[in-house]
Amino acid sequence: MIAISKAIKIVERETRSLGAEKILLSDGVGCVLAQDVIADTDLPPFDRSQMDGYAVIADDTVDTPVSLAIIGESAAGVGWNGKVRPGQAVRIMTGARVPEGADSVQRVELTGEANGNVEILEPVKLRTAIVRRGAEIKKGETIFKTGDIVTENMIAALAAFGYAKVKVGKRPRVVILGTGSEIVEIDKRPGRDKIRNSNSVMLDVMCRRFGSEATILPIVRDDISDLKYQILKAAKQNDILIITGGVSVGKYDHTKTALAELGAEIFFDKVRLKPGKPAVFARLGKTLIFGLPGNPVSAAVTFHLFARKAMLQMQGASKPELHTGFATLASDAKAARERDTYLPSRLETNKLGQLVAYPLKWLGSSDFIGFARADSMIFIPKGVHLTKGEVATIVFL
Numbered sequence: 514m515i516a517i518s519k520a521i522k523i524v525e526r527e528t529r530s531l532g533a534e535k536i537l538l539s540d541g542v543g544c545v546l547a548q549d550v551i552a553d554t555d556l557p558p559f560d561r562s563q564m565d566g567y568a569v570i571a572d573d574t575v576d577t578p579v580s581l582a583i584i585g586e587s588a589a590g591v592g593w594n595g596k597v598r599p600g601q602a603v604r605i606m607t608g609a610r611v612p613e614g615a616d617s618v619q620r621v622e623l624t625g626e627a628n629g630n631v632e633i634l635e636p637v638k639l640r641t642a643i644v645r646r647g648a649e650i651k652k653g654e655t656i657f658k659t660g661d662i663v664t665e666n667m668i669a670a671l672a673a674f675g676y677a678k679v680k681v682g683k684r685p686r687v688v689i690l691g692t693g694s695e696i697v698e699i700d701k702r703p704g705r706d707k708i709r710n711s712n713s714v715m716l717d718v719m720c721r722r723f724g725s726e727a728t729i730l731p732i733v734r735d736d737i738s739d740l741k742y743q744i745l746k747a748a749k750q751n752d753i754l755i756i757t758g759g760v761s762v763g764k765y766d767h768t769k770t771a772l773a774e775l776g777a778e779i780f781f782d783k784v785r786l787k788p789g790k791p792a793v794f795a796r797l798g799k800t801l802i803f804g805l806p807g808n809p810v811s812a813a814v815t816f817h818l819f820a821r822k823a824m825l826q827m828q829g830a831s832k833p834e835l836h837t838g839f840a841t842l843a844s845d846a847k848a849a850r851e852r853d854t855y856l857p858s859r860l861e862t863n864k865l866g867q868l869v870a871y872p873l874k875w876l877g878s879s880d881f882i883g884f885a886r887a888d889s890m891i892f893i894p895k896g897v898h899l900t901k902g903e904v905a906t907i908v909f910l
């Protein structure tokens with residue numbers, strides 16, 4: 514049995530980068546940038562009005578009301594090209610260029626327009642409602658770096674600088690293989706002694722969240738020759754193969770034997786971890802293979818600890834690690850005696866401004882109903898019993 518940290522190091526050591534590819538920006542969320550993103554213009558590219566109103570010279574509005582001559586109009590996309598002089602104003606719209614000479618915008622609600630003049634009803638402070646050219650970002654500045662993971666909130670910025678296509682780490686091709694003679698596909702009604710395949714679709718979604726292109730293979734029965742055939746076929750053209758089930762020591766747990774007989778190099782097959790002790794990590798040819806326990810919660814936990822790291826590293830992520838933090842425990846939480854433990858939890862804040870972790874009630878590693886509400890896991894070192902109110906390390910999922 515090896516420590517979790519050791520297992521993660523082995524995954525890191527065996528994972529190679531896949532190079533880069535160009536993809537459509539709209540497909541970029543979850544991918545990893547393989548280029549620095551540079552501003553190709555100032556933002557805003559001109560002094561921009563934040564309001565609908567009148568571009569004026571602030572000094573003209575010290576004594577109000579005051580009447581100014583409207584000499585033009587500056588609309589978004591169609592600016593006004595003259596120069597504003599004392600006693601003059603230009604009608605202006607949100608997003609339009611502030612004309613030369615004007616130094617402030619008075620919003621329309623504090624004005625009245627009649628006969629080609631505007632009455633400014635209240636003084637306006639210098640630079641009111643103007644975002645200066647380059648105030649948000651200057652041309653040539655680096656906005657995002659190689660290795661950053663693309664999020665939804667980055668898309669508008671990438672679009673603003675013309676990244677219709679974006680260079681990202683090549684997306685790992687992942688194939689997911691569920692095993693077990695009791696497993697039926699999710700659109701079937703399980704017969705006697707059978708259950709539906711929870712794992713494959715869960716892992717498919719998780720893989721896609723972390724930038725991979727995943728495919729689900731049909732379930733394989735607990736039959737060693739069939740399993741070997743399917744593993745060999747699946748490993749061929751993919752970067753990662755995720756197998757679930759059949760990794761422990763039961764009579765029909767064939768995953769490890771199949772891997773060994775196919776000549777895969779097995780790096781570890783037992784981790785000091787709860788849930789997820791029988792997790793297997795191997796390589797066949799160039800394909801990394803994760804053999805995850807069949808219990809959906811164990812599969813999810815081991816996915817996050819090991820497979821997620823590998824797929825992010827393949828794409829060149831500068832931070833492929835799990836995001837950790839600290840939270841106050843809402844109730845006692847206990848680790849297994851011999852194994853470091855991850856307890857599924859839900860985070861809330863309290864009136865003291867603390868982040869509080871609620872361990873989810875669960876009946877052990879097969880309780881994926883409890884797990885469904887998890888947004889985090891509480892980490893507890895082996896043998897440790899933490900009590901309500903203590904601060905624990907948590908992992909954000």
Ligand code: AMP
Pocket residue numbers: 691692693695696708709710711712713757758759760761763766805806807808809879
């Ligand atoms: P195993 O790792 O094959 O010993 O399976 C452990 C437990 O997880 C057993 O109760 C299995 O029935 C269950 N299990 C295995 N594979 C799946 C799956 N794809 N979906 C849901 N449960 C599964």
Ligand code: MG
Pocket residue numbers: 692693694758759765766807
């Ligand atoms: Mg099984």
